[in-house]
Amino acid sequence: MQHDIDALMRAYDGKVPGASVLVLRDGEALVRRSYGRADLEAGIAATPTTNYRLASVSKQFTAASILLLAQDGKLTLDDPVRRWLPSLPAVADAITLRQLLTHTSGLIDYEDVMDATDTRQVHDADVLHLLEAQDRTYFAPGHGYRYSNSGYALLALIVERASGQRYADFLRTRIFVPLGMLDTVAFEDGISSVTHRAYGYSFEDGTWQRTDQSTTSAVLGDGGIYSSIDDLARWDAALYDQRLLSADSLRQAFMPATKTDEDDVEYGFGWRITGETLWHSGETIGFRNVIVRYPRQHLTVVVLTNRNEPEPYEMAKKIAALALDRVAAE
Template identity: 85%
Template sequence: MQQDIDALMRDHDGTVPGASVLVLRDGRPIVRRSYGMADMEARVAATPATNYRLASVSKQFTAASILLLAQDGRLGLDDPVRKWLPSLPEVAAPITVRHLLTHTSGLIDYEDVMDPADTRQVHDADVLHLLESQHTTYFPPGQGYRYSNSGYALLSLIVERASGLRYADFLRQRIFLPLGMQGTVAFEDGISQVAHRAYGYSLENGAWRRTDQSTTSAVLGDGGIYSSIDDLARWDAALYDERLLKADSLRQAFMPATKTDVADVEYGFGWRITGDSLWHSGETIGFRNVIVRYPKEHMTVVVLTNRDDPEPYETAKRIAVLVRDGDAAH
């Protein structure tokens, strides 16, 4: 099985941008392997401790933060968003926290209203300012589905207002440290560091070029977390018991709340749901990642990569098939 997985990951091996692959079965890592380079310029190889920018895989942590605060009685999932962010325009009045979690708010995509001439990085608070001037929505809240980075940026601001903590500090205090995720961080340039950091790359004219940050890379709520396969193993374990979230909170996170724009995919709170699998991919300049959980089989596959291409979801599903075939052979 390991040789078959190595063959699948062959393009990530050597002096190229790399990848880390984790397969958990019954809580045990049966595959824990890294390929290629975390840092091409410094010639630093990827390891299981390498921290990759998770991109939208971060959304499950934003959703968990909201659920923790709901458990604490600090907020309600059906609170109007303007209760927490009153500067949003009148058109946002019907939008609830639940709509943000499930991409059913209809909010305008902040990426589409950024000033293309402004090369400064946007932060979560800037997303709010951009949306304050948007007096339309794509559809009435709750009446459709449209994947929304805007919604998850606003959720991070709601976490700050309901908890009294900066979002990165809330994640660290309430999720990362309690679970022993020592290397995981919501990265803020000039404030925090990423240990064992992978840098992102894109293939341009046959050569790898560092493309590690874009103007939207500093937004935390929709995609700003760095983590490793070793730390994500700790996260996965916590999703099977009540050490972090109570059973009812987990049930809500993993329950289909809406159909998406893909036929066999539904969405919960920060998780896509396809059949018996819970998954989420992440894509940003220089990184492509996926986590796929099969709770009934007690199996999870994580593939983290520091390159623009290819998208690893299909690879992760093929790895899951190899694991099942290996089990069947025994």
């Protein structure tokens, strides 16, 4: 199997932006391997401890934070969003936290209303300020689906208000440290740092160019976490028991709540659901990632990459097929 996976990952090997691949079966690593480089300029190779910007794979941690606060009795999933963020306009009156989690709120995408001439990075609080000026939604809350980075940025702010902690601190103290994910971080420039950091690249004009940050890279709730395949193995383990989330919270996170704009995909809380798989991809400038879980088989595939393309979901499914064939042959 390793030889076949190496063949699939050949384009990531050598002096190019790389990738890290993890295949877990019953909590054990069948494959734990990295390819290429985390930092082209410094010539630093990618390793299983390399931390990549997860982009939207971060959303499952935002959802878990809300579920932890619900378990604490600090909020409920059916709270109106304006209970926590009263500066939102009246058009948001009917939106609930559950709808933010499931992309059924109809909120305007903050990327669409940003000032294109402003090159400063946007933060979660800036997303709120942008949405305060919007007097419309794409559809009536609860009456449609539209993938919403805005919703998850607002959820991060709600975590702060309900917990009394900064969002990055809540993640660290309630999720990362308890699970032993000691190198995982919601990165804030000038406040925190990323150990073993992978930098993002795009292939432009025949060469690899560093494209590590954009104006939206500082928004934490929708995509600001850095992590490694080693730390994500710890996260995956916690999704099989109740060391972090209760059985009811896990059931809600993994239960289809809405159909999406793809015929075979439904959405839970920070997870896409396709047949027997739970998965989520993450795409941002310079990074493409995916986690695909097969809970019934206790199989998980993670592919993290520090390049702008291709999107690795299809690759991960091919790797999973190799692993499932091996399991069937045992």
